[in-house]
Amino acid sequence: MSKQERDSIMNLLVQVDTDDQRYRSALQSVQSQYGGNSPEMKSLIGKMNTADSINLIKVSAILDHYGWLGAKEIGNQGNVTLFMVIQHSRSEAQEKYLPMMRDAVKKGNANAGSLALLEDRVALHHGQRQRYGSQLMWDMRTNQYRLSPLEDPDNVDARRLAVGLPSLQEYLALFGLEWNLDEYKKTAAVNEAEFFKHNPM
Numbered sequence: 001m002s003k004q005e006r007d008s009i010m011n012l013l014v015q016v017d018t019d020d021q022r023y024r025s026a027l028q029s030v031q032s033q034y035g036g037n038s039p040e041m042k043s044l045i046g047k048m049n050t051a052d053s054i055n056l057i058k059v060s061a062i063l064d065h066y067g068w069l070g071a072k073e074i075g076n077q078g079n080v081t082l083f084m085v086i087q088h089s090r091s092e093a094q095e096k097y098l099p100m101m102r103d104a105v106k107k108g109n110a111n112a113g114s115l116a117l118l119e120d121r122v123a124l125h126h127g128q129r130q131r132y133g134s135q136l137m138w139d140m141r142t143n144q145y146r147l148s149p150l151e152d153p154d155n156v157d158a159r160r161l162a163v164g165l166p167s168l169q170e171y172l173a174l175f176g177l178e179w180n181l182d183e184y185k186k187t188a189a190v191n192e193a194e195f196f197k198h199n200p201m
Contacts, residue, residue, distance in 0.1 A: 001066065001073065006073060006074065009062060009066075009069070009074055009078065010074050010075055010078050012058060012062075013059075013062075013074065013077070013078040013081045013082070014077070014078075014081075016055045016058055016059065016081055016085060017077065017080075017081040017084070019051045019054070019055055020051065020052070020055055020081065020084050020085060020088060022048075022051065023044055023045075023047050023048035023051060024048060024088075026044060027044065027048075030044050031138060031143070032143065035143060036138045036143070052085070052088050052089060055085045055088075056085055056086075056089045056090075056093055058085075059081075059082055059085040059086065060093070062082070063082065063097060063100065067100065067104075068082065068097075068100050068101060068103070068104035068109050068110055069082065069109065070104070070107070070108065070109030070110070071109075079109070079110065079111075080111075080114070082110075083101070083110065083111070083114045083118070086101070086118065087114075087117060087118055087121065091121075091122070091125045094118060094121055094122050094125070095122055098118055098119070098122055101114075101115050101118060102115060111164070112163040112164055113163045113164045113165045115163070116131070116132040116134060116159075116160070116163045116165060117132070117134040117135075119131065119132070120132050120133075120134045120135045120148075121134075121135060123151075124148055124149065124195075127196060128151070129149040129150055129151035129192075130148055130149065130150055130151065131150075131151050131152075131156075131159055132156065132159055132160055132163070132165060133147060133150050133153075133156050133160065133168045133171065133172075134165075134171070135147075135148040136148060136175060136177075137195060144175075144176070144177075145175045145176075145177060146177075146191065147172070147177070147184065147191075148195055149188070149191065149192040149195055149196070150184070150188075153181055153184055153185065153188075154181070156168050167179075
């Protein structure tokens with residue numbers, strides 16, 4: 001890859017990153033103020049989905065031509081942006097690039113913690129429980145986030161630690177939630193049935 005190509009990719013990814021976060025930064029406040037099923041929320045999600053589709057076209061062109069570029073080639077932010085666009089894309093793209101990202105992690109060109117997030121999303125899409133507890137769902141009844149179905153909750157923190165993620169308690173605290181293992185187990189069956197009812201494969 002020439003310096004001109006590298007600079008061009010890095011500049012493109014700066015704009016992609018801006019577009020990726022433009023609408024997401026307002027999601028939580030709009031959900032809290034108007035509700036998850038409000039016209040305001042639907043409008044915001046529509047704009048976000050359009051931006052995601054455009055970003056995926058740009059990032060797919062990079063990945064399909066160069067492979068998963070590491071931070072040494074496109075900088076830390078550029079490398080993170082590749083992941084974020086795939087993480088925010090439709091399931092078909094996530095599944096297409098998941099093997100590429102797994103290989104990139106082995107080569108040191110992608111972050112293991114980021115891969116864990118993508119693994120969780122793909123698992124949930126296939127009707128399986130997530131392994132790392134990275135994915136939350138919006139509860140229309142309580143108007144707040146709730147943890148999506150989780151495999152082997154007793155050992156989730158060990159799995160998170162192994163890929164460099166903070167404890168589940170620390171992570172959930174970012175969303176104003178507490179991690180209570182016993183409470184999770186008590187309500188897991190009901191929560192899972194509700195989740196997979198509203199999120200079929």
